[in-house]
Amino acid sequence: MRNFLSKTLTGLCARVDETGDTEEASALLDQNSYDVIMLDNIMPNQSGLDWLQEQQRIGLHSDAILMTAYADLDTAIAAIRAGASDFLLKPFRSNQVLNAIAQSLARSKLRQQNSVLRHELEAGSDLLRHRDALLGSSQLIQTIRTQIEMAASIDAHVVIQGEVGSGMQIAARMLHSASDRRNHPFVWLQCHGLTEQEFRARLFGRIRSEEDIADQRQDGMLRNATGGTIYLEDIELLSPSCQTLLTELLSTGRFRPEGAERSFPFDMRVVCSSAIRLQEAVTNQAFRADLFYLLNVHDIALPPLRERADDIIELVEFFRDKLAARMGVEPPELNAVERRKLLAYDWPGNVMELRNAVERALIQGSFEQALGLSGGAETESLAAVERRHILSVLEACGGNRAEAARRLGVARKTIDRKCQSWGV
Secondary structure, three states: OHHHHHHHHEOOEOOOOOOOOHHHHHHHHHHOOOOEEEEEOOOOOOOHHHHHHHHHHHOOOOEEEEEEOOOOHHHHHHHHHHOOOEEEEOOOOHHHHHHHHHHHHHHHHHHHHHHHHHHHHHOOHHHHHOOOOOOOOOHHHHHHHHHHHHHHOOOOOEEEEOOOOOOHHHHHHHHHHHOOOOOOOEEEEEOOOOOHHHHHHHHHEEOOOOOOOOOOOEEOHHHHOOOOEEEEEOHHHOOHHHHHHHHHHHHHOEEOOEOOOOOEEOOOEEEEEEOOOHHHHHHOOOOOHHHHHHHOOEEEEOOOHHHOHHHHHHHHHHHHHHHHHHHOOOOOOOOHHHHHHHHHOOOOOHHHHHHHHHHHHHHHOOHHHHOOOOOOOOOOOHHHHHHHHHHHHHHHOOOOHHHHHHHHOOOHHHHHHHHHHHOO
16 A cells, blocks of 8 residues: 555655654654655554544644545544544545545645735735835835845845834845745734744644644644745844744754644744844843844845935825825825925835825825925934935025025036936
8 A cells, every 4th residue: 555655646746755653654753844644544553543643742734634444434533533634435546645635735725825814914004015126216225126136045044124114024025025935925923022922822833732622723834834934023122032932943943833742844034124233232132142143144224215315206106106096086296395395304204104194195185285294313314414405495495496506506407416316
């Protein structure tokens, strides 16, 4: 029977292992990860159902197809209790084997897709709507896109650093989409406020309890998204106990679900984001140094929106057109005064704040009413100070560039060049 199954499946499966010894089968599960187990029920020393129950208690992430010549009601009930996903009644043909395996894989894929979709929905609507690109034509953002492509080509963990609202989630999605893992899931976890128990349950999952047979196994992110990318947002806010769990995971390359006695291999790229420089958190003893070095194989620093003012008008027009189509309203035009106001503001909330301002303008019917912008960042770059000053003088001159150039003591073509680069 094993020879028949091996010959049938070899060449169609990535890996086929066989054994007639339950102890050896347990050892194989300790070392490897299998999608499907073809399990005979009547065996020497231990029945297939007894062995399957034992493996479920230890920890099993494989679907089991039971092969038996006695498919009576009692056997069926016992198989369901033990966690078997299907029956094959002896004698059977090779096409029956292949159909059973195909159905098992389809069910497993559906479970994973449902779990991944749930995680993605938790990531928020903005990530789902604008997850494929960091918008803009400035040199700064083009450089960031190049860095993301370089990081994607190397299968290593990545730290993305930037201010709140600067697009770190989108950068993580872009990295995943450009990598060799793009055909596998992308899942997201917000680190802020997670307890050790919540962190363990979300990542590692748990096995079915023996007390309640109706209690279903809950696979964590590491199982459902194996081969893909996990994005850990606000990694600097992870509690010390959770940092210890993550350090152990990355160091050993294995994880153990809640209630399991067996660990499983970890195969995912970790991309994490931080609103502060993680090196500073390490210096302040707020973040584990060994975890920092495990994660920080490649780092990407996203610039704040105030440092890439050339992209502001492009972003406004993008959000205006997309949101207007979704809301079913006519997108208002931007006049010169409104453009200058948009460019003169520092946008401390970055792209997130900009998008909200555009949505507010669409709700109120015009940008003039919505752009009550004031204040600014505590510190500005030289380019931001220059932009603010030129635009304020230009507004004081009613948009007259020649007069603004005279007051500023610069050539008219300098004002023209600056305004062209800012989209004014």
